[in-house]
Amino acid sequence: MENFENEIQRSYEDFIFIPTMMFKSIGYDFLYQPKPKWQDMLMRVYFFLGLASHYYIIYYLMLRIIQWDTLAGDPVTIVRYAEIFFLLLNSETKVATFLFYRKRIRELITKLQMVFPGSDSERRYYNVNSFYWPRVIRYGVYYFCFVVLLLIFGPCLQSTCIYLYQRCTIGNQAKFPYLRAYPMKVSFDSNSPLNYVFSQILEFTSTHFFMTFNIGTDVWIMCLSAQICMHFAYLGRQLSSYNPSEERSIEDCEFLVSVVQKHKYVIGFHKELNNIFGILLAYNLFATASTLCCVAFYTIVCGFNLNGVSFLSYFISCAAQFYMVCYYGQQLIDLVGLQEKIRIRVLNKSVNENFRLQSEALPNAAYSQTWYNGSPAYRKQLLLIMLNTDKPVVLSAKGIIIISLDTFKNMMNITYRFFAIMRRVLDD
Numbered sequence: 001m002e003n004f005e006n007e008i009q010r011s012y013e014d015f016i017f018i019p020t021m022m023f024k025s026i027g028y029d030f031l032y033q034p035k036p037k038w039q040d041m042l043m044r045v046y047f048f049l050g051l052a053s054h055y056y057i058i059y060y061l062m063l064r065i066i067q068w069d070t071l072a073g074d075p076v077t078i079v080r081y082a083e084i085f086f087l088l089l090n091s092e093t094k095v096a097t098f099l100f101y102r103k104r105i106r107e108l109i110t111k112l113q114m115v116f117p118g119s120d121s122e123r124r125y126y127n128v129n130s131f132y133w134p135r136v137i138r139y140g141v142y143y144f145c146f147v148v149l150l151l152i153f154g155p156c157l158q159s160t161c162i163y164l165y166q167r168c169t170i171g172n173q174a175k176f177p178y179l180r181a182y183p184m185k186v187s188f189d190s191n192s193p194l195n196y197v198f199s200q201i202l203e204f205t206s207t208h209f210f211m212t213f214n215i216g217t218d219v220w221i222m223c224l225s226a227q228i229c230m231h232f233a234y235l236g237r238q239l240s241s242y243n244p245s246e247e248r249s250i251e252d253c254e255f256l257v258s259v260v261q262k263h264k265y266v267i268g269f270h271k272e273l274n275n276i277f278g279i280l281l282a283y284n285l286f287a288t289a290s291t292l293c294c295v296a297f298y299t300i301v302c303g304f305n306l307n308g309v310s311f312l313s314y315f316i317s318c319a320a321q322f323y324m325v326c327y328y329g330q331q332l333i334d335l336v337g338l339q340e341k342i343r344i345r346v347l348n349k350s351v352n353e354n355f356r357l358q359s360e361a362l363p364n365a366a367y368s369q370t371w372y373n374g375s376p377a378y379r380k381q382l383l384l385i386m387l388n389t390d391k392p393v394v395l396s397a398k399g400i401i402i403i404s405l406d407t408f409k410n411m412m413n414i415t416y417r418f419f420a421i422m423r424r425v426l427d428d
Contacts, residue, residue, distance in 0.1 A: 153204075281401070
C-alpha cells in the first residue's frame with residue numbers, strides 16, 4: 001500500500017513518448033517538438049531517403065508482378081510476393097491515412113493533453129498509472145521491431161554463415177550467396193560486395209520507413225484509446241462515489257450536469273478517433289489476415305531454418321500487433337481500464353483499510369451509488385443518464401466491423417483453417 005501511494009504518476013509526455021519516438025526514428029517529428037536546426041535537417045533528409053526507398057521497392061515489386069513470367073509456375077515465390085504485397089499495401093494505406101489526417105490527429109492529441117490531469121493528486125484520483133502502457137504491450141512493440149530487424153538482416157546473416165561454413169569445408173571455392181530480404185530483382189545487380197551493401201541499406205531504409213508507419217499508426221490508436229478509457233473510468237468512479245441528499249437537490253443536479261458535459265466531451269474524443277481510423281481498422285483486419293495466411297504458408301515451405309524461423313517470428317509479431325489493437329478496442333467496450341486491480345484508499349475508512357476497484361460503465365456507476373438518498377429531480381436526471389449512456393463505446397469501421405477480442409479470435413480461426421488446409425495439401 002505504501003509503495004502504491006508513493007508511486008510517481010505518469011505525465012502526458014510519458015503516454016505519447018513511445019509513438020513519438022517511433023516516428024522520430026524515421027525522421028518525422030509529428031508533433032513539431034523543438035530541436036536544433038542540424039538535427040531537424042538530418043531528420044528531414046533521412047525521412048525523404050526512406051520515402052524514396054519505399055517507393056523504389058514498391059515500383060519494382062509491382063513491375064515483377066506485372067512481368068508474370070518471373071512468377072509463373074512457382075507457388076512458393078507467388079506466395080512470397082503476395083505476402084510482401086499485402087504488407088506493403090497495408091503499410092501504404094496507413095502512411096496515406098496518417099499523413100492525410102495528421103492535422104486532425106494533432107488536434108485530438110492536443111485536446112486530450114488539455115484535459116489530462118495536471119497535479120499529482122488529480123493524477124492519483126484518475127489512476128493514471130493504471131492506464132499507462134502495460135509491460136506486455138511495450139514488450140510487444142519491442143519484439144515487433146526486433147523481428148523486423150531480423151527479417152531485414154537475417155538473409156545477410158545467413159549468407160555470412162553459409163560463406164563461413166563453405167570456407168571451412170571447401171576452402172577457396174566458397175561463394176558468398178548474396179541473399180536478400182526481398183525476392184524481386186531491382187535496377188542493379190546486387191551480387192557484388194559494394195552493390196550488396198547498397199541493397200542492404202536500401203532495403204533497411206525502406207523497411208524502416210513503412211514498418212514504422214505500420215505499427216506506429218496502431219500505437220497512436222492504442223495511446224489515444226487508453227486515455228479515452230481513463231476519462232470514462234474517471235467519470236464512472238466520480239459518479240459511483242457521489243452521495244446525493246434531498247437537502248442538496250440543486251447541488252446534486254448541478255453535479256449531474258457537469259458529469260453529462262464531461263461525458264459528451266469524452267464521447268466527442270471517441271467519435272473523432274473512430275472517424276479518423278475507422279475505415280483503416282477494417283482494412284487492417286483484412287490485410288493482417290491476408291498477411292498471416294501468406295506467412296503461415298511460407299513458413300511451412302521454408303521449414304526449420306533461419307529464414308523459416310524469421311518468418312515464424314514475423315507471424316507471431318503480426319498477430320500480436322493486431323491483438324494489441326483489439327485489446328484496447330475491448331477496453332473501450334468494457335470500460336474496465338487495463339484490467340489491473342487498482343488499490344485505492346477509502347476516504348472515510350481507516351488508513352490500513354483499502355479495497356480493489358475496477359472502472360465501471362457509467363450506467364453501472366450511476367446505479368451503484370446511493371441514488372435513493374437523492375431528491376426526485378436528482379433521481380429523474382440520473383435515470384436519464386443511465387438510459388442515454390447504456391450504449392457500448394467501441395472502435396469500429398463506421399459501425400461495420402467492431403474491433404474487439406472476438407474480432408481477433410475470428411481472424412485467428414480463419415488463419416488456422418487456411419494453415420490446416422495448406423498443410424494437408426502439401427502433405428498429400
